[in-house]
Amino acid sequence: MRAFPAILAFVLMLWGAVAQAGSDRQALVIGMAKYQQEGLALENTVNDAKLIAGSLQGIGFDVTLLVDSPLAELQAKLAEFSFKSETADLALIYFAGHGIEVQGENFLVPVDAKVGSNRDVQAQSVSLKQFLASVDRARKMRIVILDACRNNPFGDGLEPVAQAEEPATDEATRSSAGGGMAAPSPDRGTLVAFAARDGAVAFDGNGGNSPFATALADRMKQPGLEISLMFRQVRDMVLKETGNFQEPHTYGSLPGEPFFLAGTDGAGTQIAAEDVQLAWAEVPPGQEEQFKRLADDGDTRSMIALGRMWLNPQDQKRYNPQAAIGQLERAANAGEPEAMFELARILELGLGTEKDTARALELYKKAADQNFGDALNNLGFFYARGDYGLPQDVPTAISYFERAANVRHREAMYNYAAMINAGQVPGKGPADAANYLYDAIRAGSKRVFDLVSQRPDVFSADTRKALQAKLAEYDFYAGTIDGDFGEGTQKAIRLAYGISG
Known part of the structure; x- marks a missing residue:
């Protein structure tokens, strides 16, 4: 049997951790009203930004x-x-x-934009892609909310795209012409919320705030309200307020873990990671019924939610393994890789059903085909060890770890770094290993943080030096690049991980 470097195993737990409260939740709130270009000033946008900022601060x-x-x-x-x-x-x-679509791409407009052509928009605005890139490396969840006009507010010179027909109304919109942004396609785990469906306008509001901001501020402060249901309630409130003229819409996907924006107690408190098996038990019965209705309508996240909710043996009132597996089967058959992965783990471990490792491997591979990080990392580990009848195949393991690392799977970044450090990845060296270790630390893996802090000798002196250089590059470390992980390096690792002091 071929030897391979020590690999951090992905611990097969049925329940994932949910986010915790405090400074680990960051928000950037932007309000643009005093546009310098004639005719573009808006009334309520700054009021809306201040309302949302205050609401977010109030929940931590x-x-x-x-x-x-x-x-x-x-x-x-x-x-x-x-x-x-x-x-x-x-x-x-x-x-x-103001927001605008130009040639299929969405842009958000700052107040000093002086626009007369599509090229001006591209040069003087910030694209939605840039907004998404700014949240892309958050550890668990990424949300971009646009209460923008989603039109071409600069007149006919910008070659506006085909526009959706709008209902007649006397209420002002955040636009000087009808129109709409293109529907975005964010990555998994990222949600984009539009104040109005793509191709429609968002009303500025007759009072001090827009209908969307008013509804959002109200709902986000509700303790115990799961985030997917929160956005649906915002939609319903805006539809009612605008006489069904404006319908907010979300694009992308949330993780299959419960998240309560205001926490479970109104102060932003989330369920601690060590209590993760109780996470879905926090969902009140009334919300469970809403998830059932959504699942019946084909919503795969709701199917996963019910599957996890009903497979928690600590919640005997809800515990129903067969019904849980049925929901996960439905979501997996609909092509949802997270459901494939959850179902694979259940079959691998025999949780509430008989073990079936052959089908588990099949499901892991189907999820991996969609670049689902957990599945990629598990398969890498299985091939590295030769588990479940697979041949021990280090090159295949490396390939899976690399793919998982490149979608920022935290443990896979460590695993791939370990392979590089051991000299088993052609063309990669200590600097590459250090880059992946740094990214794993920044991504919030406690196990990686503990291993790098407590057992740095697992890695070569050259890799340790390269990691010190990486920490210095981002001003976390100012000491000697010597590979010695003394207190200065340990403090730098803590700072990079997000622990101050």
């Missing part, structure tokens, strides 16, 4: 508020927010102002 977010920012300031703050978000469980951006 660390909030950065920007008001009427020019392009340079907006870009600088996005860069700062992106770095802070790397150690946040949840990163959220809220933007109220």
Whole structure:
């Protein structure tokens, strides 16, 4: 049997951790009202931003508020927010102002934009892609909320795209012409919320705030309200307020873990990681019924939610393994890789059913085909060890670890770094291993943090030096690059992980 380096096993737990409260939830809230270009000023956007900022602060977010920012300031703050978000469980951006689609791409407009052509928009605005990149490295959940006009507010010179027909109304919109943004396609674990469905306009509101901001601020403060249901309730409130003219819409996907934006007690408190098996038990019966209805309508996240809720043996009132497996089967058959992975773990371990490792491997591979990180990492570990009748195949294991690491799977980044450190990845060296170790630490893996802190000798002196250099590159470390993980390096690792002091 071929030897291979020590690999951090992905511990096969049925329940994933949920986000915790405090500064691990970051928000950037932006309000643009005093546009310098004639005819573009908006009434309520700054009021909306302040309302949302206050609501988020009230439930434990660390909030950065920007008001009427020019392009340079907006870009600088996005860069700062992106770095802070790397150690946040949840990163959220809220933007109220003018938004525009140009040639299939969505842009958010700062107050100093002077626009006369599509090229001007691209040069003087910030794209939705940039917003998404700014939250991309948050550890668990990424949300971008646009209370923008989603139109071409600059007139006919910008070659507006085909526009959706709007109902007649006397209420002002955040636009000077009808129109709409393109529907985004964010990555897994990222949610984009539009104040109005793509191709429609968002009303500015007749009072001090827009209908969308009013509903969002109200719902986000409700303790014990699971986030997917929160956005659905916001939609219902806005539809009612606008006489069915404006329908908010979400794009992308949330993780299959429960998350309560206001926590379970109204103060932002989330369920601790060690209590993760109780996470779905926190969902009240009334919300469980809503998940059932959504699952019946084909919502795969609701199927996964019910599957996890009913497979928790600590919640005997709900415990129903066969019904749980049935929901996961439905979601897996609909092509949902997270459901495939959950079902594979159940079959691998025989949780509430008989073990079936052959089908478990089949499901792991199907989930891996969709680049689902947990499945990729598990398969890498199985091939590295030769588990479940698979041949011990280190090159195949390395391939799986690399794919998982490149979708920022935390343990896989460590595993791949270990393979590089052992000289088993052609063309990769200590600097590459250090880059993956650094990213795993920033991504919030407690096990990686503990291993790098407590057992640095697992890695070569060259890899340790390269990691010190990486920590110094981001101003976490100012000591000698010598491979000695003394107190200075230990403090730098803590800072990179997100522990101050």
